Amino acid sequence: MCLAVIPRSLSEAVLTHESSQQVVVIGTGYVGLGTVALLAHLGHRVTGLDIDAAKIEQLRRGEVPIYEPGLASLLAQQADRVHWTTDYAVVAQADVIFICVGTPPGPGGAPDLEFITGAAVGIAPHLSDRSQVLVNKSTVPIGTGDFVQRLLEEHSPHFDETRHFVVSNPEFLREGTALGDSLYPDRIVMGGAPEGVARLTALYAPLIEQTFAPPAETPRPESYLRPGVVGTTLQSAEMIKYAANAFLALKISFANEIAGLCERVGADIQEVATGIGADARIGPRFLQAGLGWGGSCFGKDTQGLISAGREYGYPMPILQAAIDVNYRxxxxxxxxxxxxxxxxxxxxxxxxxxxxxxxxxxxxxxxxxxxxxxxxxxxxxxxxxxxxxxxxxxxxxxxxxxxxxxxxxxxxxxxxxxxxxxxxxxxxxxxxxxxxxxxxxxxxxxxxxxxxxxxxxxxxxxxxxxxxxxxxxxxx
Structure with missing residues (x-):
């Protein structure tokens, strides 16, 4: 499937297909809980699944285990549409299954796929004999979608590639503004077989067309219209996520490298950043000099790309320099x-x-x-x-x-x-x-x-x- 930006004139059949669907979200971290809240607000029936029984009990009591502005309130508002469980058997009733588990860095910088593997193996025995879409939102190495499909084939008695579709749908959320980023995204990327992408497009129809009522805590920005929708292959969707984060990491490290020279020559980095950021080809965001990035994404994803390049004998010195500058x-x-x-x-x-x-x-x-x-x-x-x-x-x-x-x-x-x-x-x-x-x-x-x-x-x-x-x- 070639890269294509899906136009506004999506077919009526796709937009109205199963307007309220049964969804299972595996993983209750930042991405998983945000996905549960988003899909429930769009009108779907959502079950959050995690193997951590203590966390599930906490969520059943209405206690959200992470801090994210507006998240606890939105989950409370959608409590009648949301359920929590540790039992993979709920997969059998799902139309769409999201994998939102962690992929921490392993030895050498390559992501550890232990939790992805565990989720796929847990899902496989419970796949039904009807059409289902398995969506990976976790940040994973290129080729993980094919890997997940092999696991499903090996561990599921019902797997059929004409009914069960693996789709890559990377998230582009910023912690601290995750709800706004979810409800009013710049773009939605979906990679996989056309049938799987169409099914996921139907699930996201209220988001794509912005027909939902905005939560009071997270109003729709006045200038916002609708997200771009990109349909592509599994591999390209996985690469888009890595490349986007690596590019933002590069911008931050570039600003910090220029800042060091500014101190020595008497220039002001904020004036410099304003001047170069006014160029539409560059833009002002992520040019803030300072202590550098942290968190679970930039360092891990940039190192993941370097590790992938190493696997193919392809050095990536620019990305390595970005990491070096950041930790300096x-x-x-x-x-x-x-x-x-x-x-x-x-x-x-x-x-x-x-x-x-x-x-x-x-x-x-x-x-x-x-x-x-x-x-x-x-x-x-x-x-x-x-x-x-x-x-x-x-x-x-x-x-x-x-x-x-x-x-x-x-x-x-x-x-x-x-x-x-x-x-x-x-x-x-x-x-x-x-x-x-x-x-x-x-x-x-x-x-x-x-x-x-x-x-x-x-x-x-x-x-x-x-x-x-x-x-x-x-x-x-």
Whole structure:
């Protein structure tokens, strides 16, 4: 099947086919829960399935195990259409089955397909003798769709390639804005046999035509019309996901590399980014200099492409450079602290922000993790705060040594420096002049470039000239 952008004039038969369908979503992480909420809001009957019984019990009580703005409310509103289970037997009644499980990096950077394999093997015995579509939303190596189909053939007594279709439908969600990205996407990519793509198109008809009523918490943007719909092959759909994330990672690392030179020549990275981002061929998004990316996608997916290239004897040096620049940024923060404080031994350093980005509690590959770890290794005393992620950090970062602060003011009190590691709006709105008076030294390492004048003389940012001399004022 060749790449094709499916036009607005979709056939009436496709758009009205089984307007309310029975859906099973396997995996209840960020992607899975968002998919459950979206499809239930579109009017489908959805069962969320996970092998973690404790998580399923939590969801049955109405407790959402992750933080994502608006998600808990939307799931509560659709409670009559949503059910939760650990039993794969529900697959037998499903029209469409989504796989939304994790694919963490394995040795050498290649994604670990353990959970994909487990999901496919769990599904296979319960496939029915009628038409069903199996949709992979997980980020997977190119060729995984064929791999999943082989697993179904080997483990299902009912598998028939004329009735059971494997489709790749990668997600393009940003944590913190996942509901808006789901309800009003730029594009929907579907790869697989034409029959499978048509069935999935029917499921998504209210989304494609934007005929659903927007949730009160996530209104439809005024300028938004409808998503582009791309139909292609399994392999191309899988590649689109990897290539999109790798390109965004490249933009961030490019901005950070230019920022380093800006500091040395007296240019301002934000002015430079505005100037080059005004070019329609480049665009302004993902040109923010600072501490670099974190999370579960950019690093893993970029490394996944490099690993795929290595498998075929095809080096990808540009992507490797993007990774190298990104992780270098974490050391740049340490170097800025050393330039002002000289030795870090015995210094009190406040770290504001622990999640890898604002509006989420996700700590995966969070830059703050590396900062805390490195600062402790240099015998600094670390005090950390995050508006949302501290409870999760207690569970996931027991190996780190730091003190929790109940609020930003407590974190900064008698600190020798503060590092802004996550661009929470809460930190932008702090009374910084007053807080600086409570610190031993008025030194801010603004690793997300969120603060503005008149504090610039006391701030070290990325891609901008720092203070002409180290912050020496010591408050009692």
């Amino acid at each position: 940024q974490r050391q740049v923060v340490i170097e800025k602290l050393q330039r002002h404080l000289k030795t870090l031994k015995g210094k009190r350093i406040a770290v504001l922000g622990m999640a890898f980005k604002p509006n989420t509690d996700d700590l995966r590959d969070a830059p703050a993790h590396d900062l805390i770890q490195r600062l402790h290794a240099m015998e600094a005393s670390v005090v950390a705060h995050d508006p949302v992620a501290m409870p999760r950090a207690r569970r996931e970062w027991p190996h780190l040594t730091y003190t929790e602060a109940p609020d930003p003011a407590s974190a900064l009190r008698r600190a020798d420096a503060v590092v802004i590691a996550t661009e929470w709006d809460e930190y932008r709105g702090l009374d910084w002049p007053a807080l600086l008076l409570t610190m031993r030294r008025p030194l801010i390492i603004d690793a997300r470039n969120v603060l503005r004048s008149p504090l610039l003389a006391q701030i070290e940012q990325f891609g901008r000239e720092g203070p002409s001399s180290p912050a020496e004022t010591v408050h009692p």
